[in-house]
Amino acid sequence: MKPRYLILGLIALLGLAPLVLAPYYVTLLNYIGLYALVVLGLVLLTGVGGMTSFGQAAFVGLGAYTTAWLTTAEQLPTWLQWASASPWLTLLVGVALTVTVALMLGALTLRLSGHYLPLGTIAWGLSLYYLFGTLEPLGGHTGVGGLPAISLGGISLDQGEKMFYLIWLVLGAAMLITHNLLDSREGRAIRALKGGQLMAESMGVNTFRSKMVIFVIAALFAAVSGWLYAHTQRFVNPTPFGLGMGIDYLFMALIGGVASIWGALLGAGILTVLKEWLQDWLPHLLGDGGNYETIVFGILIVLLMHCAPGGLTPWLGKWFKGRTRTAPLPQAQALPRRAAVEHGTRILQANQVTKRYGGLVANNQMNLHIDAGEILALIGPNGAGKSTLFNLLSGVDRPTSGDIHFKGLPLNGKTSRHVARLGMSRTFQHVKLLPGMSVLENAALGAHLRGHQGVIAASLNLDRAEEQQLLAEARYQLERVGLGDALQEDAASLALGQQRILEIARALCADPCLLLLDEPAAGLRLQEKQALTALLKRLRAEGMAILLVEHDMDFVMGLVDRVVVMEFGQPIAQGLPEEVQNNPAVLEAYLGGADA
Template identity: 55%
Template sequence: MNRAYTLAFVALLALLPLIPATPEFWITQLNYIGLSSLVVIGLVVLTGVGGLTSFGQAAFVGMGAYTTAYLTTALGWSPWLTLPLCLTVVGVIAYGLGVVTLRLSGHYLPLSTIAWGLSFFYLFGNMEAFGKYDGIAGVEPLSLFGWSLASGRGIYYLIWGLALAAVWATRNLLDSRPGRAIRALKGGAGMAESFGVDTASYKVVIFVYAALLAGISGWLYAHMQRAVSPSPFGLNYGIEYLFMAVIGGAGHVWGAILGSTVVLVLKDQIQNWVPRLFDTTANLEMIVFGVLLVVVLQYARDGLWPYVQRLAGARAGRRAARGGEEPPEAPPLPQRPRPTEGEVVLEVEAIRKEFGGLVAVNDIGFRVRAGEIVGLIGPNGAGKSTTFNLITGVLPATCGEVRFLGKRISGLSARAIARLGVGRSFQHVQLLPGMSVLENVALGAHLRSNVGVVAGALHSERAREAALLHEASRQLQRVGLGDYLHEQAGNLALGQQRILEIARALAADPVLLLLDEPAAGLRYKEKQELAAVLSQLRAEGMSILLVEHDMEFVMRITNHLVVMDFGTKLAEGPPVEIQSSPVVLEAYLGGVDEELAHG
């Protein structure tokens, strides 16, 4: 949101309770909107950004509410002292649930959240200590410096202060190093693993983060209502929170407040008007919400918030497309030591990959030395990309061994191999199209910083973040994309996207660079520029292994070639020998490259 509009919104929120003419109902409604917004902000991170659907957030609200209600009524605790324990209880339970349920994928994950959400609802209603379905009454109201927060106007500022703090912290988090990793979970998890992102851990992190925000909402709810019972923490409320996230804009933090407002105002109006229009007391709001959700998904899949942005004249999702300001100067990131020229960097010995009865890679072996470019060539289906995936840990080898700088890496995860200094691009471009070019490259430097979730949310990592962005900018300038720093990656042409992948790999400070068809889709001039970049990297001591179909490009820049056919190594040697090899010409290169051999 534009800063001026943000300030105006905050000022309006602050002034409303001070105006005597403001109806008490408005204050109560705004309090419920603020409580719901806390839960929905967590869902924006979990579902809208992270791609993990949960119907069980109402259960975490209940945990926070019941924990403080029990401690204040049964044990006489101060309400403020119960908040840390509420967060501890919610966090521990969420961590346990996350470790178990986030291993599931597809429709199994949301089904599992329904299952444990229902379980907690019935647990709340059957525990003697919690008053069963009657709940707990007489919860002590909050007070601050002698000022009672028992009234709606009294607790209003605390609710909205925490809600706006959650917006601030969440926006900070998503714009940080861990935020880029979180944004990669939805549609780019495999790619992110290849740059050292522990995607499984980040899934648990955002699951706990969303649960903690829901727990804070529950704590506030208990002291605002001064009573808790199971009914507000059932599955229907879990579905309602998801409605709010989707209608507001599941990928937009401010959309959480918009969605909460729309749903709760509509809910109230439906409850007022339906009995008058249809002469019924039936609960019909869920039907209306269902229709509304279908309409939003059909005509506004990103929710209502992008429309609000456009009406306000704000730029949604990115800064200036071209010519945006470069990141500020920052100290260079540390670089790993480079092997001496000619030292063996990669040794592949008799690696084999079987898919059932199909042998995709058949006992392939070769070496890559420091300061040389090795080409892996062969017709489509020869097993080149599979060989890449075996080297980088994306696929496990059936047998054989891969060593990097003398250390065995076969059997290690893609994340562990990336940590050692292996960078890569992909046969099919794998970028995060909704993120800027600069942010995509900064994701490649993930392992070169140690900024955590708390530092990101509290905005305390600016110096380290500046260093990451400066490194990303440097690599983009290096490959000729310096004019596109703030452009969305999905808006680039295919050739530019391939070069962007190389910049992202370079940001990881690799010793060995694996490029899978980097020249595919590039125009002649772009290929010349790419060849110049790769030649410069070789001169700097970089080791490069590349797969490529453009024979003119390969013959011009490589020191050594390995030819594959049907998963086996057909030939190996300098480009001049490969060009003139009768076996290779017959099996792969064909007439086009016979001309190369004689030309």
């Protein structure tokens, strides 16, 4: 079955549901919609962004309590009295408050890593939960009742059957916004957060900004769910906003598929229905003397994690896939290119660069320069400090002492993102690609800095013209390196040699004037090496400067203009390839002796 037919069928069923189902089932569907909206934020935050949060229930409470207080308080501050006129106005206040709180909490917790991040979300989640139950204006643990119904087009949505359509319309809009966002330049940056932050920063992505974006979006989805919940129940107390519910939201995401938009809906539906069934049937089977439903539910979750660790959506997806057709990319206007640098112009100058890690000296007073239209090879035995120098030049790491200038500008203290913006692009010794993304999307990430449309434009699908330009640039560079027939393949399915070529295409998408290649020929066959040699020579003829680290001497000596040889973190020889090949110090270091 094709996905679009499944979506149309689901919309039709939802449209008929309140007309044919009993109120109990409509209420159940309302809860599923409200929960799915919160879980959708976790799909972005945890499944896509790789940041586990136990605190989403607290943001639900923030949206619910904001509207509860504004619509029921007997006396409001003068500057807030306008908001009490309508629940729609309280939604605006709730959104503004949620963004403010999310920005503050994000600034405190998103720089944490490992187990400290989820522990941080537990801390502020509990703090907000106890705040809701402590503040007297919010009714304490008794709660706040008497909330007004939402009115839409003159119709009062004072019953669950009437709220049904609003809840599912909001959920549908949120799913569409999430889909649009992930299918964009900003979405590629967000998807790079999980396992590719170092690479993404080197491609010009502000990874902390991307983390903050999805953290705020997830908080907003939760707050809107809380607003809808408050006016559906017409009553609010702290119970649904505690840590236990935050854990349930994560379970919903895991059940459905933590990285899937549809998994949010599937997981919310399965967990909600399963809990209802267990609570109804287990007391009849086992008696009502204990919380057997919690025990059975926990066992089922563990079994599911073993059988379908990616959730149910990927497992079910194979049944609903239609034939995949690769549509040709529409023609797009070429992206503007960087002004060419005149041949022979000094591009990079490193003076007395030293890097120490405690007592270990990885680079010791390294001097290096490269000009436009030149290919320079950096060679040496394993452990000589070549990759460390690459990291220093590209801003991934900072030198202990010494100066680096790129295009006449000092790089000391600059981030890899800033260096990329200046026109330096790189590959990595250990291939850094994003599995699950296509070859085309991986390459397009390199063009991130050449786009300008932001999150709002991406969410509303207003960035399509620029997106086509970025994808057209990625296709051009992939065809240039010989991967034009693999555009829609999963990058992880490529052979190692092809993955290295893909990294070069991604680096070229940034339109650099200096290209750093870390062992580009490793894993390539003879024909692929010959094609790579031809490509690098064309780039040199266009005025690009290329600095490469390589162990394949046949590849290096037939390609480069100059060679710098390193040993123990410092240069021992440099010059023309022929000169370096016959240098006794090089033979001793590289081959184990001049007679070898």
